[in-house]
Amino acid sequence: MERDLRGYGRARPDIVWPNGARVAVSLVVNFEEGAELAIEQGDAETERYGEVASTSPPGVRDLAQEQVFDYGLRAGLWRFLDVFTDANIRSTFMMCGRAVERVPDLARAVAEAGHEPAVHGWRWLPHALYGDAETERREIEKTRDVIARATGVTPVGFMSRGSQSIWTRDLLTQLGFAYDSNALDDDLPYWSRSPWGSMLVLPYGFDTNDMKFFHPNGFVQPEDFSNYVGAALATLAEEAERGRSSMLSIGFHLRICGRPARFRAVRAILAQLAQLEGRVWVATRADIAKHFRDVAEKKSR
Template sequence: MPIERDLRGYGRARPDIIWPNGARVAVSLVVNFEEGAELAVEQDDAETERYGEVASTSPPGVRDFVQEQVFDYGMRAGLWRFLDAFADANVRSTFMMCGRAVERVPDLARAAIEAGHEPAVHGWRWLPHALYGNAETERRDIERTRDVIAHATGVTPVGFMSRGSQSPWTRDLLTDLGFAYDSNALDDDLPYWSRSPRGSMLILPYGFDTNDMKFFHPNGFVQPEDFSDYVGAAFATLIEEAERGRSAMLTVGLHLRICGRPARFRAVKAILAELARLQGRVWIATRAEIAAHFRAVAR
C-alpha cells in the first residue's frame, strides 16, 4: 500500500518529550558510510555517479578514476578524522552503512562500530530505493545489507535510511523485518509513528538542510563557517522553542568524503565545540537511543 501523504502531522498537539538527560532537544550526528557503493564503471555499472566534488566528465561506459578517488578519500582519510574527533569530544553517532561499502572494507566498518557508534542500513548500493521494481528484490537487498553489517561489525543494525526516496512498500518491509526505526523522512522535528495494516513503524526524521552535502551544491555552503553557523542557528532556534516547552530532535548529516576534507572538517570541529557548550541543553544520542526512548514514552 502506498504511503499516505500527511500534511497535518502533530499540529498543535505535539508530544511533550523530555529526553533522558532532561533536555528537550535531541541531536543525532549521522555519518554516511557509502564510499565504494556508488555507481561506478569499475563495478560493472553502465555509468559513473555524477554527484560529487565535480561532475563526472566521463561518458557512460568509460571508467572515471577522478570520481572514484573523490569517493575513496572518504574511506582512506576522512573516516579517521571523524573517529578521532568524536573520541575527543566523547560523542557517539550513527553510521548509515551501504552494504556494498561494508563488504569492500569490513575492517573499516568494524573500526567505526568498535569506537562506540551505531550501524544502520543505508541500502546495498548508494541508490534510491524508489528504483526497486518489486518488493521481493528490495527485501533481499535490505536483508543482505543487514547481514553483511552484522557479520563485519558484530552488531545487527535496527535502523534504516536509503538514499533519496524509498519505494511504496519499503516501510512495510522494514516492519516485517523487525526494524526499530526508519529515517526516510524530512517532514517533522520529532519522531512519529507511521501506521499501516502491516503494523506501526517509528519514523525518525532526517534533514537535508543541516547536512554537509550542501558543500556540493552550487548554491550551498562554501566556507566551513557556512555550515557550522547554519547548524548553530538550528540549535539556537530549537533551544529557544524548548524554553517555551516545545520538544524536538535535529539531525546533522555528515559524509566522509565531504566534511572529511581538511578545510571542511573545521565545520565539524566547530559543531562539536558548540554541542559541548550546550551540554545539558541538548541530548546527543545515536538514532537507536532516540528511537528507544521515544518508543518508551510516546507509544
C-alpha cells in the same frame, strides 16, 4: 504511502530526553564510499554527484571520481573517529552494504569506537528505483546481514539515499527494524501505521547536511555549515524554553567534511554542542528511538 499534511499539529508530544533536555541531536555519518555508481562495479555509468561532475561519458571508467569517493574511507573516516572519541560522542553511521562488504575491517572499527551501524541500502541509490518488493526485501536483508557480520552489531535502523519505495516502510516493519529515517517532514519522531503494524519514523534533514558543499547554491566556507547548524540549534533551544520538544539531525559524509578545510565545520559544530550541554541530548538514532518508544509506552499504560 498516503501523504500526511497535518502531522502532530498543535498537539505535539511532550518529550523530555534522558538528560532533561528537550532537544535531541543525532549526528549521522554516511559510510557509502565504494557503493556508488561506477564502471569498476559493472555499472553502465559513473556517479555524477561529487566534488565536480564526472567528465566521463557512460561506459568509460572515471578514476578521478572514484578517487573522490575513496578519500572518504582512506582519510576522512579516521578524522571523524578521532574527533568523536575526543568529544566522547556516539553517532550513527549509515552504511551501504556494498561498501561494508569491500572494507569490513573499517566498518568494524566504527562499531568498536562505539558508534551505531545502520542500513543505508546495498548500493548508494534511491530505493524508489526498485521495481518490486521482493527484490528490495532481499537487498535490505543482505545489507543488514553483511553489516552484522562485519561489525558484530545487527542494525535496527534504516535510511536509503533519496526516496524510498512505496513498499520500503512496510518491509522494514515486517523485518523487525526499530526505526526508519526516510522522512524530512517533522522535528520529532512519529509513528507510521499500516496493515503490517507500526513503524517509528525518525526524521532527517537535508538542510543541516554537509552535502550542500556540493550544491552550487550551498555552503562554501566551513563557517557556512557550522553557522547554519548553530542557527538551528539556537532556534530549537529557544523553543525548548517554551516547552517545545524536538530532534535535530546533522548529516556528514566522509568524502565531504572529511576534507581538511571542511573538517573545521565538524569541530565547530561539536564545540557548539559542548556549549549546549544540558540543553541538548546528543545520541545515536537507536537510543533516540528507544527513548521515544519507552515514553510512548509509559503514556499508553
